[in-house]
Amino acid sequence: MTARSLFDKVWDDHIVVAETPETPAVLYIDLHLAHEVTSPEAFNVLSARGIPVRRPDLTLATLDHSTPTVPVRTLADLERVSDPSAARQIRVMLDNCRERGIRMLDFDSDQRGIVHVIGPELGITQPGKTIVCGDSHTSTHGAFGALGFGIGTTEVSHVLATQCLLQRKPRTMAIDIEGQLSPGVTAKDIILAIIGRIGVGGATGHVIEYRGSTIRALSMEERMTVCNMSIEAGARAGMVAPDDTTFAYLDGRPLAPRGAAWQAAVRRWRALPSDPDARFDHSVSLDAADLAPMITFGTNPGMVVPIGAAVPADTGDASLRKALQYMGVEAGKPLLGRPVDVVFIGSCTNSRLSDLRQAASIFRGRQVPPGVRVLVVPGSQAIKKQAEAEGLDRVFRSAGAEWRESGCSMCIGMNGDTAAAGQLCVSTSNRNFEGRQGIGARTVLASPLTAAAAAVSGRITDPRELLRP
C-alpha cells in the first residue's frame, strides 16, 4: 500500500462516495459545531424544504460570537444588555436547537464558551474525526489529529440535512519546525512567523501538517494556537499527529470515550500519524531557535515582524502603503515603544488557561497605566472558573484589567466590546483586518506575553524584558 499522511488517513476513512472527474467526494462529518451567527439561514433552508436534521446527536451548539461578556443568565437579561438584532439572532438559535433536538450550551451552562475552545475542553474533539463549523477557525481542532475545517452557511445546511459535504480532496503541505524555543517565544509567535514566511494566501487549497521536534514538544493548548491560525495562511486545515500528549489531554474529559471504548479509541488513534515516507505536495521548514516574539504592523496577519525589527520600507506597493496608513505606522521604523490604548487578551487563539497564566505572570505585581483599557476574556466558562480558582482573576483585576464572562468579544467586536477609531489595540486574537475590532480600530496581533507586556507598560514592549526567572 502507498504511504499515507495523517490527512490522507482521516480523509479516506470518511469517504461515503468516492470522488470522480464529474463529481466531488461525499465526505462524512463526525462532528458539527454551531454558533448563533452562521446557522440561522441554514435552518431556514431546512424549514423551507421540510427537511429534518439527519443526526442532531452529531451537532453541538453554543453561544459565543454576538453574546455579551457581561453576566447574562437568561434571554431577558440578554435583551436588556444586547442590541436588538443580536438578541433576536440568539433567540432564533435557541429556538432552532430546541425544535430540532440539538444540544445547546446555553447562557446557564457551565460548559458554554467559544466554539473552538469547548470542543477540545469537553473531549468531543478527537483524533481522526472530521469536524466542521460555520467558522473558519475550525482549523483549531486539527491540533488533535482531526480534520477540522470552516464551511459556509449553505454547507451548514448540507451537514444538518445529510451529515455529509461534497468536497474535492485538498493538497497537502508539511511544515517542519525543529529545535527549542527561546524564553518569551510562544506558539503564537511560531504561527505568526509561519504566516509571515508563506503569506496569507500561501497555503490556499492545502491542508497543513505541522511536524518536527518543536511541535511534538508543545502542549495541546499550544498546538491549538498554531492550528487555529492555519486559515490565516489560507489553509483549509492544519493538523498535528496525535501522540501521548493528545491522549493525556483527552483522558477523562466529559465527552471522551471511557473504559474499553477509550482503549479501543487510543489503539485506533495510534495508527493515524503519517507514514514515514508519506508524500506532501509542498514542504516548508523552520528553525525554532531563529524565532523571536512577533507582532503585526499592518492589516493582515502576514504583515508581521519580530518585535524589535523595523516594519518594511515603503517600496511603493499600494496594499502595503494603504495598510500602513490605516495603522498610522511609519515605514522603515520599529513599532517598539509605541503607546497603546487597548489590550485584548482572549479569542479562540489565546484564551485558554495556559495563555491566562502566561499573561498573569507579567501582570503580577504590576499596574496598567492610566488611560489604557485592558480586557481579559476567558475562552469558556470552565476556563473562567479554573482561572478564578487559581486567583488569576485577582491578578488581572488588581493590575487594573477587566475580567469578563467567556465569548468572542473584541476578537470580532459583535457584542459591544470594541476599540474606537484610531485606537491602537494589542490583541491576542487572530485577525488584524481593518475594522475587525471596531470601525477604524488598529489591531496589533501578538502573544499573551507580548500583549500583557504592552498592558503594563502602556507601550509596545518586548516581553522578554519583563520575564521573571
Place this chain on the structure above:
Amino acid sequence: MDKVTVIRSRTVVMPQADIDTDQIVPARFLTTTTRKGLGKTLFADWRYDKAGAARPDFLLNRPEAAGCAVLVAGHNFGCGSSREHAPWALLDFGIQAVISTGIADIFRSNSLKNGLVPVIIDAETHAWLLSHAGAEVTVDVATCRLTLPDGRAVGFPLDAFSRYCLLNGVDQLGHLLAQGEAITAFERNRAWQP
C-alpha cells in the same frame, strides 16, 4: 439558485491584494438571520463615511461602476472569515463574477453555491485587466473561458460538478440528499462510531 451561463459586462477594478471578508461585509452586519438585502452592507466601511453618506471617491460609488457585474480584484480575494454573507452581499449588489489571480478557498466554495462565479486567471491577463478598468469582458461558464475586448480568451478552472450546477441552476443539497442510501450504509458499516 438561478442558472448562470454567460456574463457580459464592464469591469469594476479593486486592485488591492488580500481583500478579506470582513471588508466585504463588516461583522456588525452579521446579526441578521436572513441572507436578504445585504447589498447595502457591501464594503460598508469603505463605501460610506461616518454619517452614513456614500463616499464619492469610493470605486463602487462612482458613476462608471453602475451596472457592472464583474469585479476584478487583487490577489487572494475573499480571505479570512467563512461568512457566506460576503457572496450574498456581492450578488445582492449586482456582482456576478469575481476575477483574480487567487481566491480564498471558503469564499470560493461559498460563491459557487450561490451562483457567483470565481474566475482565477494568470498574472499577465490579470495585470491587463487591472490597468483597463471598465473593459467589456465575457465570462462563459460552459467553456470556462474569459474573453477580453480584443477577442483574446483565457481559461479558468472550474470543476465539472460546479459548472454543471451553475449552468443548470442546480443546488447541491439535492445531489447530497439523493445519496441517502449510501450515507445510511456508511453509518451502519463503519468501524467506529463518532
